[in-house]
Amino acid sequence: MARYHIETYGCTANRGEGREIERALRDGGHHPADGPGEADVAILNTCTVVEKTERNMLDRAAELDAETPADLVVTGCMALAQGEQFAEAGVDAEVLHWDEVPEYVRNGECPTVTPDTDPVVEGVVGILPIARGCMSDCSYCITKHATGTVDSPSVEENVEKARALVHAGARELRVTGQDTGVYGWDEGERKLHVLLDRVCDIEGDFRVRVGMANPKGVHGIREELAGVFAANDELYNFLHVPVQSGSDDVLGEMRRQHQVSEFVEVVETFDEYLDEWTLATDFIVGFPTETDEDFQQTMALLRETRPEKINVTRFSKRPGTDAADMKGLGGTRKKERSKALTDLKMDVVGDAYEGMVGEERSVLVVEDGTDDSVVGYDRAYRQVAVPGAEREGVEPGDTVTVEVTGHNTVYALGELV
Numbered sequence: 173m174a175r176y177h178i179e180t181y182g183c184t185a186n187r188g189e190g191r192e193i194e195r196a197l198r199d200g201g202h203h204p205a206d207g208p209g210e211a212d213v214a215i216l217n218t219c220t221v222v223e224k225t226e227r228n229m230l231d232r233a234a235e236l237d238a239e240t241p242a243d244l245v246v247t248g249c250m251a252l253a254q255g256e257q258f259a260e261a262g263v264d265a266e267v268l269h270w271d272e273v274p275e276y277v278r279n280g281e282c283p284t285v286t287p288d289t290d291p292v293v294e295g296v297v298g299i300l301p302i303a304r305g306c307m308s309d310c311s312y313c314i315t316k317h318a319t320g321t322v323d324s325p326s327v328e329e330n331v332e333k334a335r336a337l338v339h340a341g342a343r344e345l346r347v348t349g350q351d352t353g354v355y356g357w358d359e360g361e362r363k364l365h366v367l368l369d370r371v372c373d374i375e376g377d378f379r380v381r382v383g384m385a386n387p388k389g390v391h392g393i394r395e396e397l398a399g400v401f402a403a404n405d406e407l408y409n410f411l412h413v414p415v416q417s418g419s420d421d422v423l424g425e426m427r428r429q430h431q432v433s434e435f436v437e438v439v440e441t442f443d444e445y446l447d448e449w450t451l452a453t454d455f456i457v458g459f460p461t462e463t464d465e466d467f468q469q470t471m472a473l474l475r476e477t478r479p480e481k482i483n484v485t486r487f488s489k490r491p492g493t494d495a496a497d498m499k500g501l502g503g504t505r506k507k508e509r510s511k512a513l514t515d516l517k518m519d520v521v522g523d524a525y526e527g528m529v530g531e532e533r534s535v536l537v538v539e540d541g542t543d544d545s546v547v548g549y550d551r552a553y554r555q556v557a558v559p560g561a562e563r564e565g566v567e568p569g570d571t572v573t574v575e576v577t578g579h580n581t582v583y584a585l586g587e588l589v
Contacts, residue, residue, distance in 0.1 A: 174212040175205035182219025196274035214240040220250035296569040298342030306351040312495040338376040353389025365396040372404040387430040398445035409449035410553035418473030419466035452481035458506030460498035480524040525579035555583040
């Protein structure tokens with residue numbers, strides 16, 4: 173797991189988001205470092221009230237960039253409103269929306285979502301861990317040592333947990349696990365599609381988001397799973413399938429168990445069953461054996477599949493893993509590849525949100541935003557911020573119709589209809 177250093181500046185809302193980032197990191201098994209020099213990743217949660225504040229943020233980002241030997245992540249208000257200024261100032265940083273930060277820090281490792289498998293309601297969001305552990309043995313991942321092989325409670329047990337969350341007021345259920353796609357594998361049969369179908373039969377008004385599922389686990393049940401998505405309006409049309417590389421050679425060195433063709437077949441199957449859906453995936457750049465040709469294959473895969481949520485991570489060594497003993501690529505090469513992939517990512521994601529402008533969308537509101545805005549998700553789990561909605565009495569748990577009026581590359585902006 174990673175050691176992190178986080179600094180938050182600005183208003184109460186910003187500090188609340190900073191606490192959410194840190195809570196998610198701790199729940200994922202990560203630990204605070206003694207300072208930026210000891211961290212695997214440094215996180216700057218920025219403010220952008222006045223010009224002086226912006227200068228201070230740029231200065232602090234440059235200082236952190238120099239102080240930390242690993243990655244720098246910039247998030248918060250200035251990152252979203254004026255993210256290009258960091259690159260223009262020569263700061264080498266990943267600019268992310270705050271809720272993307274925990275995924276980025278995960279570095280491609282399976283999440284350790286909660287310390288146990290007890291469900292919990294946070295606001296109107298119910299967290300439903302359906303299993304612990306995974307069936308993978310990735311060469312770069314230290315999480316495996318903490319979680320072990322998959323242990324799947326029965327479908328009936330998980331359905332009862334989901335029902336309890338809905339009865340407790342959850343309007344959105346987030347199905348989580350180290351690898352949801354292998355749920356039931358320890359009992360000889362993958363059952364994610366069976367579980368989701370049963371959860372959607374629960375009486376109530378709610379939606380379900382499926383958490384990370386590795387391509388190998390999904391591939392064998394891709395048609396059954398896509399069919400369940402198509403048949404149940406309760407399911408967000410969203411799937412997070414981390415491919416990590418577009419090169420089969422690199423995937424082999426990573427011991428990822430899947431091949432690129434299997435990932436593509438999963439995407440093609442969901443394209444066939446669903447008119448509109450969101451593909452989320454992860455890429456690790458700069459793996460020790462990654463050649464220029466390997467990296468170009470990754471770029472080509474991103475262009476081909478056009479995922480709308482993309483986590484780009486520069487490879488960093490985790491102690492005790494096999495990949496830690498490999499001779500790594502230079503930091504400059506990793507940074508160059510990360511920048512190229514991130515630039516392409518922003519083009520692809522921006523195109524997806526630009527295509528929403530002018531459309532009406534039904535949005536489930538799940539949290540308060542900054543000032544008087546609210547934040548929610550449409551059927552395809554695309555994030556929509558609605559400024560001024562609190563003044564109209566909208567609160568988390570409400571479903572509203574909005575017209576998409578613009579976007580900020582990684583989320584849409586909407587007005588109430």
